[in-house]
Amino acid sequence: PTKGLSVTIPFKTDVMRHLDETDDHAAAIGAVNTVVRCGGRMYGHNTDWLGVRAPLVHRRGARAVVLGAGGAAAAAVYALISLDMEVTVLSRTPDAAQRLAGRFGCRWGRLEDFKGSDADVVVHATPVGMEPDTRSLLAPRDLERGTTVFDLVYTPPETPLIRAAMVAGCETIPGTEMFVHQAAEQFRLITGITVTPALVREMLA
Secondary structure (H helix, E strand, C coil): CCCEEECCCCCCCHHHHHCCEECHHHHHHCCCCEEEEECCEEEEECCHHHHHHHHHHHHCCCEEEEECCCHHHHHHHHHHHHCCCEEEEEECCHHHHHHHHHHHCCEEEEHHHCCHHHCCEEEECCCCCCCCCCCCCCCHHHCCCCCEEEECCCCCCCCHHHHHHHHCCCEEECHHHHHHHHHHHHHHHHHCCCCCHHHHHHHHC
8 A cells, every 4th residue: 555645736735635634834835745644544744845945044034035826835935934034925916925925924916026136035936937838937137146046847957037047147946956855855754764855866867
């Protein structure tokens, strides 16, 4: 019998009603990406937020902007707040931004409100830039040198946003880093075995 499974979009919220128990992190985020079976019971966890948190530990206390208001954005907001960041949620759907920001007590606005110079950290949590939609929501001129830009999209590995951020002289973090850290934690929850992020990166290469 399977010991656990990985849950992907669009099922991360729907799966929750079929579980016996959900941990505090997954409950706060409102999404489960890891299910572990133990003693006939099903337990829900969320490791996505740790995938966002780990690569940004060095920016604790920063001013952050999250682009998007879906499930990935919720995990991102949760991660950034755990690093004492001041968070603003911006979305093409202002109602969704307001709802998400309201859950976590942070600011919100429309995507057009983005002013790069105010942000130390930008986390992109929409599907834009994922093939076949190969646009970037931001151009190099929107970004300030020295800002950390983390794109949660990881196909292709160098997204249009990551390219724009490189041109602007930003620190860039590709979505593969989120994938690596969340996978290492997922593997630990399901198997009880701790693997290093380096090993996961090696397996992806």
